[in-house]
Amino acid sequence: MNKYMKKFSVLASASAMAVMSVVAVDAAVTTATFTAQIIIQDDCDIVSAGNLDFGTAGVLAANVDATAALSVQCTNGSAFDIGLDAGVGVGATTATRRMSNGGATVDYQMFTDAGRTTNWGDAVGVDTVASTGTGAAQSFTIYGRVPVQTTPAAATYTDTVTVTVTF
Numbered sequence: 001m002n003k004y005m006k007k008f009s010v011l012a013s014a015s016a017m018a019v020m021s022v023v024a025v026d027a028a029v030t031t032a033t034f035t036a037q038i039i040i041q042d043d044c045d046i047v048s049a050g051n052l053d054f055g056t057a058g059v060l061a062a063n064v065d066a067t068a069a070l071s072v073q074c075t076n077g078s079a080f081d082i083g084l085d086a087g088v089g090v091g092a093t094t095a096t097r098r099m100s101n102g103g104a105t106v107d108y109q110m111f112t113d114a115g116r117t118t119n120w121g122d123a124v125g126v127d128t129v130a131s132t133g134t135g136a137a138q139s140f141t142i143y144g145r146v147p148v149q150t151t152p153a154a155a156t157y158t159d160t161v162t163v164t165v166t167f
Helices: 003-021
Strands: 044-049 064-074 079-084 097-101 104-111 129-132 137-146 163-166
Touching: 044 163, 064 079, 064 129, 064 163, 129 137
Parallel strands: none
Antiparallel strands: 044 064, 064 137, 079 129, 079 163, 097 104, 104 137
């Protein structure tokens, strides 16, 4: 064997050994599962409550009407009632509320309807607005009226009303 053949023979043997040492390895796989979960409970949020602004008036010889927007969002299917308290006006009731400036007052009322015939009060199920949640924000209109009355001194008269959503 000449020296070139010897080198070729050694190389061929080494190559054959390298090819034979390659072993196919299959990859192993394992799996598992898990659960994603959320519990949705009855819930409501007051999204916004706009001011009931009667604007500027002079002598209160005619009704002064105004509206305010109220937005409530409750879970889909949740029954709820919206109540408006009597405010902080002195001697106020839910039928006739009072805006005040010092000791002077201006009477006003809030209603559930545009005709201003149904009082909007705070007794759940009696003079509140009942609805059922859709999961999205729902809009409600508060209809206000300052009725004819003796006109007090010129000033700014205010009251603070609390909105309560019972669900």
